[in-house]
Amino acid sequence: MRAWVRRLRAAVLIWFVSVGLGFAQQISIPAQVVNVGQDFPIQYDIPETQPQRSYKLAIIPEGARTIPNGYSLYSPGPGVWRARAPLEPGDYRAVIALQDGDTPFQTIPFKVVFQPIPGAIRVSRTEVLSGESVSVNVSVPKNRHYPDLWVGLFELGRNMEEGGASVGDERRKYNRVGTDGRVGDLVMPRPAGEYELRLFDRSDGPYVLDRVRITVKLPPQPGVISLNKDTFEVGETVRVTVSSEASLNFSPWVGVFWPGDAEQKRPEVMREWDWLDKEARTWEFRAPQWEGTYEVRLFEENRFDHRYETDRIVFTVVASPQPNAIRLEKRTFAPGEDVRVPVRYDTSRGQYSSWVGLFSIPRDQGEGNAPQTVHRIDWDWVKNGEAATLRAPVWPGEYEIRLYDRDGRRYLLDRQTIKVVVEPVPEALELSSRSLDLGQPFTVTARLPEGRAYPSPVVRVFRKDTDTAEGGAGITPEVVQWNWVRGADPVGFNGITRHGTYIVRLYDRGDYGFLLDEEEFEVAPRMPENAVSTNKTVYRTGEKIAITVALPANRVTSNTMVGLFVEPENREGHASAQRHRIDYAWIRPDQTRYELAAPSIVGSYHVLVLDRDNYGYELGRVAVQVISDGVDVMRISKRSFAPGEVIRIQTRIPPDRRLYSPQVRLMRSSFQMEGGVIGVEVPVRSRAVSASEGETFELTAPNAPGKYELRYYDRNAPWFILDIEEFMVQGDPGASAPREYVRLTPMPGEGRVTPAALPRPATPGPVNAGEGGDTPTSGDEAEAPNAPSEGADDTGATPSENADAEGDTSGAPAAEDAATPPRLIVEALTPAGMQPVTEIRPGDSFRVRVEYAKAPDSAPPSVSVSAAGGAAMELALRPSDQAGRFVTDVARIPLATGE
Numbered sequence: 001m002r003a004w005v006r007r008l009r010a011a012v013l014i015w016f017v018s019v020g021l022g023f024a025q026q027i028s029i030p031a032q033v034v035n036v037g038q039d040f041p042i043q044y045d046i047p048e049t050q051p052q053r054s055y056k057l058a059i060i061p062e063g064a065r066t067i068p069n070g071y072s073l074y075s076p077g078p079g080v081w082r083a084r085a086p087l088e089p090g091d092y093r094a095v096i097a098l099q100d101g102d103t104p105f106q107t108i109p110f111k112v113v114f115q116p117i118p119g120a121i122r123v124s125r126t127e128v129l130s131g132e133s134v135s136v137n138v139s140v141p142k143n144r145h146y147p148d149l150w151v152g153l154f155e156l157g158r159n160m161e162e163g164g165a166s167v168g169d170e171r172r173k174y175n176r177v178g179t180d181g182r183v184g185d186l187v188m189p190r191p192a193g194e195y196e197l198r199l200f201d202r203s204d205g206p207y208v209l210d211r212v213r214i215t216v217k218l219p220p221q222p223g224v225i226s227l228n229k230d231t232f233e234v235g236e237t238v239r240v241t242v243s244s245e246a247s248l249n250f251s252p253w254v255g256v257f258w259p260g261d262a263e264q265k266r267p268e269v270m271r272e273w274d275w276l277d278k279e280a281r282t283w284e285f286r287a288p289q290w291e292g293t294y295e296v297r298l299f300e301e302n303r304f305d306h307r308y309e310t311d312r313i314v315f316t317v318v319a320s321p322q323p324n325a326i327r328l329e330k331r332t333f334a335p336g337e338d339v340r341v342p343v344r345y346d347t348s349r350g351q352y353s354s355w356v357g358l359f360s361i362p363r364d365q366g367e368g369n370a371p372q373t374v375h376r377i378d379w380d381w382v383k384n385g386e387a388a389t390l391r392a393p394v395w396p397g398e399y400e401i402r403l404y405d406r407d408g409r410r411y412l413l414d415r416q417t418i419k420v421v422v423e424p425v426p427e428a429l430e431l432s433s434r435s436l437d438l439g440q441p442f443t444v445t446a447r448l449p450e451g452r453a454y455p456s457p458v459v460r461v462f463r464k465d466t467d468t469a470e471g472g473a474g475i476t477p478e479v480v481q482w483n484w485v486r487g488a489d490p491v492g493f494n495g496i497t498r499h500g501t502y503i504v505r506l507y508d509r510g511d512y513g514f515l516l517d518e519e520e521f522e523v524a525p526r527m528p529e530n531a532v533s534t535n536k537t538v539y540r541t542g543e544k545i546a547i548t549v550a551l552p553a554n555r556v557t558s559n560t561m562v563g564l565f566v567e568p569e570n571r572e573g574h575a576s577a578q579r580h581r582i583d584y585a586w587i588r589p590d591q592t593r594y595e596l597a598a599p600s601i602v603g604s605y606h607v608l609v610l611d612r613d614n615y616g617y618e619l620g621r622v623a624v625q626v627i628s629d630g631v632d633v634m635r636i637s638k639r640s641f642a643p644g645e646v647i648r649i650q651t652r653i654p655p656d657r658r659l660y661s662p663q664v665r666l667m668r669s670s671f672q673m674e675g676g677v678i679g680v681e682v683p684v685r686s687r688a689v690s691a692s693e694g695e696t697f698e699l700t701a702p703n704a705p706g707k708y709e710l711r712y713y714d715r716n717a718p719w720f721i722l723d724i725e726e727f728m729v730q731g732d733p734g735a736s737a738p739r740e741y742v743r744l745t746p747m748p749g750e751g752r753v754t755p756a757a758l759p760r761p762a763t764p765g766p767v768n769a770g771e772g773g774d775t776p777t778s779g780d781e782a783e784a785p786n787a788p789s790e791g792a793d794d795t796g797a798t799p800s801e802n803a804d805a806e807g808d809t810s811g812a813p814a815a816e817d818a819a820t821p822p823r824l825i826v827e828a829l830t831p832a833g834m835q836p837v838t839e840i841r842p843g844d845s846f847r848v849r850v851e852y853a854k855a856p857d858s859a860p861p862s863v864s865v866s867a868a869g870g871a872a873m874e875l876a877l878r879p880s881d882q883a884g885r886f887v888t889d890v891a892r893i894p895l896a897t898g899e
Contacts, residue, residue, distance in 0.1 A: 025055065025105045027096045033111045034085045037145035037201070041080045042094050048076040054099040057081050062091035062109065067102050084145055087202070089114050117141065120210035121151065121199050127215045130190040130308075134214060136175070136183035138199055147202040149177035153186055156194040156213075190308060192218045218309060221246050225254075225298055225313040232287040233349035234319045234411065240296050242281040246310070250300045252276040254283045257295045270306075287317045289352060289406060319411035322346055326356070326403050326416045333392040333420050335508065336453020342387040343403055345413055352406035354413070355381050356388045359400045361417070394453045394509065396422045422514040425449060429459075429506050432490070434521040438617055439495030439556020442521075446485045446506050455509040457485035457516075461493065464501040464520065495556045496523045499617070528552040531620025532562065532609040538625045539598040541720065542658020545624060547594045549587055549609055552619065559613045560587040564596045564624075565606050598626045600660060602720065628720035631657070634664065634712045636725045641701035643729055649710060652694035654722060659691040660715035662722075666699055667709045684708070688716070705731025820853040824863070848875060848888045855884035863888060 027044045034040050042057060058070030071081045086092060089112050095104035117140055124135040136151055152174035172195070175183045189195070199210040224246035228239040240254055253275045260268035271288055276298070288294060293316055300308040325345035333339055341356045357379035377399070382388040393399060397420060403413040430445040444459050460482040480502065483491045496502065503520050507513030535546040549562055563584035582605065583596045599605065605624050610616030637648035649664065666685040684702050689695060689712075702708060705728075712723040828837040828846045837846075848863050862874045875888035 025096055027057065027094060027106050027108060029094055029108055029110060031110070033113060035115050035144060036085055036087050036089060036112055037147070038085045039082055039143050039145070040085060042083050043078070043080050044073065044096065045078040046073050046076045055096055056099050057094070057096055059083055059086065060093055060095060062093060065102070067095055067097050067104060072099060085112050087145070087147060088112070114207050117209045121197055121212045123197065123212055123214070126213060127217065128188050129219050130188060130192055130216050133185040133187050135185050136197060138177045138181045138183055140209065150174055150200055150203065151177060151183045152198050152200065154196050154198060156196055188214065188216045192216050192309070221310045224311045225296055227296065227313060227315055231316045231318060234287055234289050234291065234317055234405070235349050235352070236287045238285055238287050238315065240283040242276060242298060244281065248276070248278050252278065253299050255297050255299065256285060256288070257297055258288070258292065259295060290410065291317055291319050319405070322403070322413040325414035326401055328401070328416055328418070331416070331418050333418060334452035335392060335394045335396065335420055335422060337392045337451060339390040339392050339401070339418065340387050341382065341390060341401055343382050344385055345403070347384060353381065354384065354403065354405045355379055355407070356390065356401060356403050358390045358393070359402055361398050361400050392420050392453070394455045396420045396514070422508060425506070425516040428517040429504055429519045431504060431519055431521055436496065436521060436523045437526045437555065438499060438523060438611065439497055440554065441493065441495050443490040443492050444504055445488070445490045447488065448485070458507050458510055458513060459483055459485060459491050460505050460507065461496070462503045462505065463498070464503050497556050497558070497612070499523050499525050525617040527618055527620060528555065532607060532622055534607055534622050534624060537623065538627060540657055541598055541600050541602060541626055541628050541714065543598045543656045544595045545598055545607065547596060547607055549592055549594060551587065555611060555619065557611045560609070560611055561585065561613055561616070562587055562594055562596070562607065562609045564599065565608050566603070567606050597658065600658065600715070602626050602628045628714065631722055634710065634723040634725055636710060636727060639727045641727060641729055643701060643703040643705065643731070645701045647699045647701055647727070648696070649699060650694070650696045651689050651712065653692065657714070662689050662691055663687065663713045663716055664689055665711050665713065666702070667711055668706060701729050705729050823851040825849040825851065847890045849880070850877060850886040852884040859886050
């Protein structure tokens with residue numbers, strides 16, 4: 001763009017001059033590119049002008065603003081100026097202007113370049129020996145200016161880039177070029193290598209017209225070096241001999257080289273050298289300590305210049321193994337045991353800093369896994385003929401002992417395999433006791449033999465009876481306790497809080513240890529004496545049970561508690577009942593006395609002290625009985641009422657009794673129906689009374705004449721009767737007499753029922769086992785067909801399940817039957833059904849059960865029963881559903897009339 005603008009300006013200027021003056025000046029050049037220093041023509045044509053003017057032709061660099069005096073023109077007409085191109089390459093312009101002006105009439109741009117002249121240098125030969133001469137001549141074109149031609153000798157690989165600094169510091173030697181092109185003879189350097197002759201057109205410029213490569217070689221003397229052999233052991237003596245025919249000039253020397261390797265990027269290294277004795281022509285040295293291929297080279301000149309080589313010879317160094325150099329006394333060791341390693345090997349080769357090492361042996365590479373790394377576990381220096389001591393690893397397995405002849409792991413002389421095993425140590429464990437109470441501390445002493453390693457010995461306690469999961473997989477045993485072993489001191493353990501068989505195991509280290517010994521011991525809960533006591537053994541329902549607790553000092557306790565429990569019992573025909581906790585209190589260290597309320601259900605209970613909640617073990621127990629005996633808590637206005645007459649009733653709260661939702665019920669007295677069934681007791685009227693204070697109220701007497709009862713219950717259910725008041729409702733004297741009611745409900749304070757002697761079966765015969773049942777109908781209490789009379793006597797005797805009662809022996813069976821008397825069992829109706837009892841409490845229905853060890857031929861007719869305050873009564877027996885078992889119908893103790 002700038003050149004086009006300049007041309008436009010020149011054209012405008014030339015047009016202006018032509019128009020203004022009536023003429024034009026013109027110049028031209030044959031080429032747009034010329035060589036530096038080259039002669040080239042510039043043609044011009046100067047018209048005639050009036051007055052006559054003088055002009056000038058010049059060559060100026062691109063961008064110059066002044067035009068120097070160049071070639072002057074004074075005459076009009078055409079002509080040619082032989083101009084010389086500048087010596088510096090670049091962009092230039094050929095211009096024409098007035099002699100005294102700087103504004104050109106015409107401008108022609110052109111480029112000056114530097115172009116080499118191939119073939120300008122001619123040499124006599126390109127391969128010469130060191131020190132020989134080479135004849136050099138130069139031939140260059142004549143139409144070009146060369147400021148100062150000269151030829152220089154350069155070593156390849158040591159040149160600066162073209163266009164860089166002066167070449168004067170790089171050239172080995174040089175000569176100027178004569179006018180006839182002769183350079184003369186150049187003596188080649190003594191070092192062998194590649195060199196180059198370069199032709200320059202000036203003394204201070206980097207412009208090379210031509211290059212010629214010269215190869216310089218040393219005069220070879222092949223075969224003048226010989227060795228005593230081709231292969232040597234490391235450290236072995238190598239003898240070098242130089243032939244007497246070899247020409248030894250200057251200062252010959254011999255060197256040992258490790259040749260370089262371009263692929264491994266390994267540079268060449270001279271390992272050692274020495275001057276060669278020209279007279280002896282021999283040299284000795286020790287073979288290098290590393291295996292490989294080496295060279296012995298013969299040089300002339302000093303040792304700092306390796307280019308005067310006259311001969312070389314190759315030799316090999318090897319490091320042969322020394323089998324059986326390691327002489328172990330044994331090959332199996334315990335962890336940490338000293339391993340003595342004697343060594344003995346051949347001394348003909350050079351030995352350096354020999355040492356033995358203990359190494360791991362890698363396992364085979366598993367599929368998809370990288371190979372295991374080899375580790376050096378232990379090592380020590382060792383001299384030939386002596387022994388080193390290593391330490392066996394702490395992990396069992398196979399290992400390898402290796403012998404090397406120097407530092408590092410370069411040359412292996414010998415290797416031997418050893419095995420490390422962890423043997424058990426029988427009777428290494430000693431327990432302070434093999435039978436422990438719950439929570440009883442104990443100690444374990446570990447007696448570890450010396451001479452082996454125990455990285456971190458530990459004692460662990462396991463529970464032996466570990467279950468096996470369904471499917472056959474074993475459950476991993478859980479460590480109950482553990483502790484480190486510190487020398488020979490006993491290891492203390494806290495008491496174990498769960499009974500069972502336990503195992504103490506001794507391991508030689510922590511997490512992944514190896515078992516050395518194990519011992520078993522038992523942990524069993526032992527109930528201490530007098531851990532719990534109560535102020536008495538019989539309580540009314542709701543009464544406070546005073547409890548004293550004395551915990552043992554040597555027993556582990558956590559969240560201890562005292563509780564009132566219903567103990568499990570096996571019921572006839574039912575599953576075993578579970579132990580049930582009625583009430584409890586946490587035991588505090590500073591408290592020994594506690595109170596629990598007696599349950600609302602009568603029966604046998606136990607006060608238990610447990611050493612922890614939920615899964616506790618008993619520290620002590622006391623059996624208590626809960627009863628609901630009658631008390632005088634109700635009065636009525638009189639004993640006889642007319643139908644519809646008002647009955648005035650007064651109640652009070654019994655002391656030390658818990659009332660839930662007490663009621664007073666007006667009942668028709670129980671009566672005996674035909675067939676021995678007790679009539680259904682249906683309340684005529686019911687009324688809830690206060691559970692916290694006494695009260696007085698009124699009820700209307702029933703309309704139907706007969707015998708009635710007012711019953712005071714402790715809760716809203718026909719449960720426990722605290723008091724009964726009996727009265728009559730008198731009917732019309734003309735009406736039929738009421739039925740004879742039999743009083744079966746016991747009064748408060750009536751005692752036990754004891755079956756008397758059982759008569760023997762009178763006549764033989766089959767047992768009628770399918771007649772009747774031994775459990776009353778649900779909801780209706782059965783009454784015996786032969787009801788006892790009121791006022792029966794109570795002997796106060798306590799029945800025994802295996803008592804041999806005296807009685808009528810008429811019709812006794814054979815002698816072998818008499819040897820096993822029948823069992824007489826009194827059963828009462830409880831919330832759990834008919835259960836064996838020792839007492840009949842107020843309101844209970846009962847029966848007698850007779851069991852023979854061997855079924856008799858016929859059933860006994862009856863059993864005699866005596867009641868407190870009345871005479872004995874006979875209750876008929878009938879067969880049960882099991883052979884040899886007979887039962888009576890359900891009966892109740894009659895109630896005496898009156899207050």
